Amino acid sequence: MSAVIEAHDHHDHKPTGIGRWLFSTNHKDIGTMYLWFSFIMFFIGGAMALVIRAELFQPGLQFVEPEFFNQMTTLHGLIMVFGVIMPGFVGLANWMVPMMIGAPDMALPRMNNWSFWLLPGAFGILIASLVMSMMGMGSAPNFGWTFYAPLSTTYGPDSTDYFIFSVHMMGLSSIMGAINIIATIMNLRAPGMTYMKMPIFVWTWFITAYLLIAVMPVLAGVVTMMLTDRNFGTSFFDAAGGGDPVLFQHIFWFFGHPEVYIMILPAFGVISQIVPTFARKKIFGYSSMVYATASIAFLSFIVWAHHMFTTGMPVEAELFFMYATMLIAIPTGVKVFNWVSTMWRGSMTFETPMLFAIAFIFLFTIGGFTGLMMCITPADFQYHDTYFIVAHFHYVLATGAAFSIMAAVYFWLPKWTGNMYDETLGKIHFWLTTISANVLFFPMHFVGLAGMPRRIPDYSLQFAEFNQMASVGAFIFGFSQLIFLYVVIKCIRGGEKATEQVWEGADGLEWTLPSPPPFHSFTTPPQVK
Amino acid sequence: MRAAIRVASLLSLIFTSGQALAGYQMNLSPGVTTFSQGAYEIHTLVLWICVVIGTVVFGAMIYSIITHRKSKGAVAATFDDNTTIEIVWTVVPFIILIAMAIPATRVLLAMEDVSNSDMSIKITGYQWKWHYDYNVGEKAEDISFFSNISTPDARSLATSMNVVKDENYLLDVDNRMVVPVNKKVRLLFTSSDVIHAWWVPAFGVKKDTIPGFINESWINVPEPGVYRGKCAELCGTNHGFMPVVVEAKSEEDYAAWVASQKTAAADVAASANKTWTKDELMAKGKTAYATNCAACHQANGEGLAGVFPGLKGSAIAIGDIARHIDVVIHGVSGTAMAAYAGQMNDVDLAAVITYERNAWGNNAGDMVQPSDIKAAR
Numbered sequence A: 001m002s003a004v005i006e007a008h009d010h011h012d013h014k015p016t017g018i019g020r021w022l023f024s025t026n027h028k029d030i031g032t033m034y035l036w037f038s039f040i041m042f043f044i045g046g047a048m049a050l051v052i053r054a055e056l057f058q059p060g061l062q063f064v065e066p067e068f069f070n071q072m073t074t075l076h077g078l079i080m081v082f083g084v085i086m087p088g089f090v091g092l093a094n095w096m097v098p099m100m101i102g103a104p105d106m107a108l109p110r111m112n113n114w115s116f117w118l119l120p121g122a123f124g125i126l127i128a129s130l131v132m133s134m135m136g137m138g139s140a141p142n143f144g145w146t147f148y149a150p151l152s153t154t155y156g157p158d159s160t161d162y163f164i165f166s167v168h169m170m171g172l173s174s175i176m177g178a179i180n181i182i183a184t185i186m187n188l189r190a191p192g193m194t195y196m197k198m199p200i201f202v203w204t205w206f207i208t209a210y211l212l213i214a215v216m217p218v219l220a221g222v223v224t225m226m227l228t229d230r231n232f233g234t235s236f237f238d239a240a241g242g243g244d245p246v247l248f249q250h251i252f253w254f255f256g257h258p259e260v261y262i263m264i265l266p267a268f269g270v271i272s273q274i275v276p277t278f279a280r281k282k283i284f285g286y287s288s289m290v291y292a293t294a295s296i297a298f299l300s301f302i303v304w305a306h307h308m309f310t311t312g313m314p315v316e317a318e319l320f321f322m323y324a325t326m327l328i329a330i331p332t333g334v335k336v337f338n339w340v341s342t343m344w345r346g347s348m349t350f351e352t353p354m355l356f357a358i359a360f361i362f363l364f365t366i367g368g369f370t371g372l373m374m375c376i377t378p379a380d381f382q383y384h385d386t387y388f389i390v391a392h393f394h395y396v397l398a399t400g401a402a403f404s405i406m407a408a409v410y411f412w413l414p415k416w417t418g419n420m421y422d423e424t425l426g427k428i429h430f431w432l433t434t435i436s437a438n439v440l441f442f443p444m445h446f447v448g449l450a451g452m453p454r455r456i457p458d459y460s461l462q463f464a465e466f467n468q469m470a471s472v473g474a475f476i477f478g479f480s481q482l483i484f485l486y487v488v489i490k491c492i493r494g495g496e497k498a499t500e501q502v503w504e505g506a507d508g509l510e511w512t513l514p515s516p517p518p519f520h521s522f523t524t525p526p527q528v529k
Numbered sequence B: 001m002r003a004a005i006r007v008a009s010l011l012s013l014i015f016t017s018g019q020a021l022a023g024y025q026m027n028l029s030p031g032v033t034t035f036s037q038g039a040y041e042i043h044t045l046v047l048w049i050c051v052v053i054g055t056v057v058f059g060a061m062i063y064s065i066i067t068h069r070k071s072k073g074a075v076a077a078t079f080d081d082n083t084t085i086e087i088v089w090t091v092v093p094f095i096i097l098i099a100m101a102i103p104a105t106r107v108l109l110a111m112e113d114v115s116n117s118d119m120s121i122k123i124t125g126y127q128w129k130w131h132y133d134y135n136v137g138e139k140a141e142d143i144s145f146f147s148n149i150s151t152p153d154a155r156s157l158a159t160s161m162n163v164v165k166d167e168n169y170l171l172d173v174d175n176r177m178v179v180p181v182n183k184k185v186r187l188l189f190t191s192s193d194v195i196h197a198w199w200v201p202a203f204g205v206k207k208d209t210i211p212g213f214i215n216e217s218w219i220n221v222p223e224p225g226v227y228r229g230k231c232a233e234l235c236g237t238n239h240g241f242m243p244v245v246v247e248a249k250s251e252e253d254y255a256a257w258v259a260s261q262k263t264a265a266a267d268v269a270a271s272a273n274k275t276w277t278k279d280e281l282m283a284k285g286k287t288a289y290a291t292n293c294a295a296c297h298q299a300n301g302e303g304l305a306g307v308f309p310g311l312k313g314s315a316i317a318i319g320d321i322a323r324h325i326d327v328v329i330h331g332v333s334g335t336a337m338a339a340y341a342g343q344m345n346d347v348d349l350a351a352v353i354t355y356e357r358n359a360w361g362n363n364a365g366d367m368v369q370p371s372d373i374k375a376a377r
């Protein structure tokens, strides 16, 4: 392994043209591709959300048939989860993990190429089914991103088999990406960088990668069972043949709950890099951060059935999953307290990355509060499958995970490109995004509590005002992201030159490299004291 | 930070002005049963705990953001851990969690106790309607019926705009589930196709209906009244259009309702033996079609391209009559086309098939009598 890397060191030529991207084995180029992929998917998935919000602007059907509406909610969810948040974080890991641990590149560069290039294929298939549906040929997946059987098996449209293939490809990509990250972190740390000296972002990704390896095969298993149910006469999920539809949900959520932590642990990592930088103070409670991350990861495996309280589980099981879920609030709380203590008596400045990080802490915490409310089983009977749930997971995923990715992009963009981004535009983007996100998602709590089910194309009149408000917020939120796109492009094209350290309070190996960093990050390993 | 203040003030709105803002509701409603009230109490408790914790945490953050800024000359301190405080903020939340878990457990255990019920109703989910069956359990009555959304035209883009939208828009059905007040009614849930969830917020009951399995819950409604809810689990195209309406009646009114249901059932049985005219069949067929078929095949008979086939001009609807009857009463396996033999009576089936063969320019010209259906079953 090390021989290969050394042989590579001697020539610093960059491949050019399309080959540079197609055959890339470079962690930065692949990271860039992941990030652009995520960004493009963000606009595609976002456009679908705007179709949904346009339809829900007022009672009655105005724009789309219920059938198409269901395809929109399904693809919006799938694209945001698997096409935006996950690739976004893998892109950040690709760029930053080798630079943060003092490595020249990822440990398995060819596999890295393959894990990225599976993604356009996977999403190409998924989006093709929607294009075909719009041309009147069948229906795209329409069973929600959670694709419960038997709606997705016996009753699924023909495109379900494409969907299954697509999920397999995404899973393969994620597993390979995870293996690569683990191999890199275990083998390529600079001399002196012990595990307990790794930056928190590296730690959170290390643990996330294990979660991925543990649960992506479970997802692959459940879609394979669907495939055989649909095509080869098995009855895993078909009661008529002796199967059990609830089994589907158990397997899905055994994947699904760790999956939500896969989408948030790297976000915790990002915030734990940004807050100390702009508070000019070391992260508070480094080791408790690491232990909290590990215990969240462990607990995430024993809480899955909190998504299934209404399926009629035995009361003992309901109690177990309620108690276990409550426990997650403790390490999650520790994280939030640590961030606040890091800010406490710091010397803070509020550049765009810090603004996004602070908004993350506020808004993610609100999502955590609703999570705590929902794990109370008798109350969850009321919340389940309403807009209250939609509010919860958008607070943790949109203003949580997605905000952390935006924060990370602003934070590291000067390092990546060598140019500072436009701070004024960045702040405008931040304020528009944060305010509109709350106009969009906060009223969902109210309609949910008032009794509006999720995944419906039309609703009764008493929900009208707050839906209208949410739709207005959605359009502002959506269009504000064009500013983000513009800021990124502008920064790539030029701007004030960034220093090595970029931010006054920045600390860590990545800030010792020039901006932009050389093609092979650390050709000689740095020494960590 | 401005966002945070907005959020905090919105949060407090839930409490202070939820009632003042007439017309829409912002909080859970306490409902009428012990479940819904239990859920409401624990919801309120946990929400307040969150508000208090939120105030402390956000308050500390806001204070820090205002005072500990470089522009005000703040110099960074150097501490980066403090074991005491870390133990405190691990242990205190743990205690708070226990304080929440105790009442939650109490409420939950009460809910799951379905013993000693006075009567039972079996609720079956169908794409996209409910079936209520009073033929189960101890005090069984011979009553069963389907409950459909009563504004079928709301389901498609072309017709939705013409539907009158009043306060019960999407919340009305043709046949309500009726229960007597002050009786412990055991509810059994199952499904004939995909998973649905039967939900009435005022009862605090939301249960999945799962094909092949039976779930249980119970209600005891203290006050006569009409209680509305919806299907909560995504169940396909018309998931948004399967309301639940329960009417609780006093003991006497309930008895009268039971009697009227029995008379109606007898009338239907009698009408199946007479010979119907084509006009009668077409009129009845139009209604039956709107309730049972239009959700998929659409009111105009054109179906939904690529999803549900049209009937206008279709080979089956204007072709061999025996085949047409067969498809409707036995369904087409492996597709969304259900077998209607068990869902509709002979008269409605005869009427709907006649209607399909002669509506929208279909000109089969023939008709089907209830006796033909009986023979084909």
Ligand code: HEM
Pocket (backbone or CB within 6 Å): A146, A260, A261, A263, A264, A306, A307, A325, A326, A328, A329, A332, A367, A368, A369, A370, A371, A372, A374, A375, A380, A383, A384, A385, A389, A392, A393, A396, A397, A400, A401
């Ligand atoms: C304190 C931490 C959290 C707790 C206690 C919690 C609890 C819950 C519970 C009980 C549900 C199920 C509610 C229902 O369907 O009735 C739920 C749903 C959900 N949560 Fe969380 N949650 C927490 C944090 C998170 C985080 C960090 C994420 C993602 C980043 C997340 C994402 C989701 C999603 C996506 C769903 C809905 C899935 C669906 O049905 O489509 N949650 N959460």
Ligand SMILES: [Cu+2]
Pocket (backbone or CB within 6 Å): A256, A257, A260, A303, A304, A306, A307
């Ligand atoms: Cu979960």
Ligand SMILES: [Cu+2]
Pocket (backbone or CB within 6 Å): B125, B126, B128, B195, B196, B197, B231, B232, B233, B234, B235, B239, B242
């Ligand atoms: Cu349903």
